[in-house]
Amino acid sequence: MFVIAILLVIAAVVLYFVGRSQDSTGWKLGAVGALLAGVFSLIVSMTYVISAYEVGVPVAFGKVGTPMTSGMHVKSPFTDVTTFSTRPVDLNLSDKDVVEVRSSQGGVMYAEVTVKWAVVPAKAVELYKLAGSEDAIQQRLVYPDSREIVRNVFARYSSEQGYASDREKINAEIAELITERLEPRGIVVTTVNLRNVKPSDALQGQIDRKIQQQQATERALEAARTAKAESDRRRIEAEGIARANKILNDSLTDKVLANQCIDAFKEAAAKNPVYAVPCGSGGGSAPVIVDGTKR
Numbered sequence: 001m002f003v004i005a006i007l008l009v010i011a012a013v014v015l016y017f018v019g020r021s022q023d024s025t026g027w028k029l030g031a032v033g034a035l036l037a038g039v040f041s042l043i044v045s046m047t048y049v050i051s052a053y054e055v056g057v058p059v060a061f062g063k064v065g066t067p068m069t070s071g072m073h074v075k076s077p078f079t080d081v082t083t084f085s086t087r088p089v090d091l092n093l094s095d096k097d098v099v100e101v102r103s104s105q106g107g108v109m110y111a112e113v114t115v116k117w118a119v120v121p122a123k124a125v126e127l128y129k130l131a132g133s134e135d136a137i138q139q140r141l142v143y144p145d146s147r148e149i150v151r152n153v154f155a156r157y158s159s160e161q162g163y164a165s166d167r168e169k170i171n172a173e174i175a176e177l178i179t180e181r182l183e184p185r186g187i188v189v190t191t192v193n194l195r196n197v198k199p200s201d202a203l204q205g206q207i208d209r210k211i212q213q214q215q216a217t218e219r220a221l222e223a224a225r226t227a228k229a230e231s232d233r234r235r236i237e238a239e240g241i242a243r244a245n246k247i248l249n250d251s252l253t254d255k256v257l258a259n260q261c262i263d264a265f266k267e268a269a270a271k272n273p274v275y276a277v278p279c280g281s282g283g284g285s286a287p288v289i290v291d292g293t294k295r
Contacts, residue, residue, distance in 0.1 A: 048073050048081050055121040056081045057128040067124040084119045084127065084134050088190055091115040091142050099150045107159035108200040115146050115178060116191040123186025130185060141185060149177045163197045170194060 049072050050056045056068035060079040068081065075081065093099050094112040101109050119127060119137070131137040153174050154162050162170065175192035182189055 048075050053087050054083045055124045056083045057124050084124050086119050086121055088116045088118045099147050101151050101154035103159040103162050105159050110198045112196040114193045117142050117187050117189050120186045120188055127186045145181050163199050
């Protein structure tokens with residue numbers, strides 16, 4: 001725009017002298033129009049508008065100036081302004097950018113991560129010196145550092161912890177380390193989301209075999225517990241019967257047995273008037289004759 005302004009001013013001067021030499025009003029009016037356009041172009045080249053949620057970094061003759069906040073600014077015509085958005089930007093590490101990680105056991109997994117980051121306006125100059133543009137910030141700083149940290153964190157956990165039991169813990173650790181790495185450079189990390197962890201085909205086969213082994217072990221343990229419970233039940237039942245028999249044996253004396261025998265045959269004698277009762281008093285004594293007719 002500054003070059004256009006200079007050319008318009010030069011054109012205005014030329015038109016003025018041509019019109020003066022020919023005493024032509026048209027040439028003079030053309031000179032005035034060119035001059036006004038040149039002045040307008042010069043004013044435009046010396047102003048710059050920073051949109052909302054942006055920050056600008058002015059550079060003049062290789063020297064970086066102070067950051068420009070949103071609004072209109074006056075600058076040198078020789079100053080170039082590089083703008084950075086301060087809105088959060090999503091870095092999606094998925095699909096072709098998915099992170100291949102290895103567990104502490106050597107198992108290969110694929111982690112899908114989203115890192116939400118934004119430029120700190122006060123440190124836009126430092127970011128310009130490190131990267132040069134907004135796209136370069138993500139490609140040179142956020143992208144490689146995030147991938148490196150994700151790999152390093154997963155390497156401290158087992159395969160099972162990585163894809164199942166400790167994913168929340170791993171997510172929190174990744175977020176903390178990425179924030180610590182990028183914040184001093186002028187990048188604020190608002191969210192880190194470990195969306196998915198997928199085992200490789202080889203690791204999935206190992207997982208399936210391990211699950212089958214665990215299920216077989218659980219079935220064997222359950223069978224052993226069932227057998228032991230049945231054995232304990234039978235032992236307790238046998239011990240109870242033995243104790244009952246011992247009590248009964250201790251309580252049945254010869255006299256008690258003879259009385260019970262006589263009572264039983266008395267009931268039988270009610271149907272058979274004379275009944276031989278084979279119940280003696282012990283010691284080989286003769287059987288007792290019960291006459292059922294005598295009551």
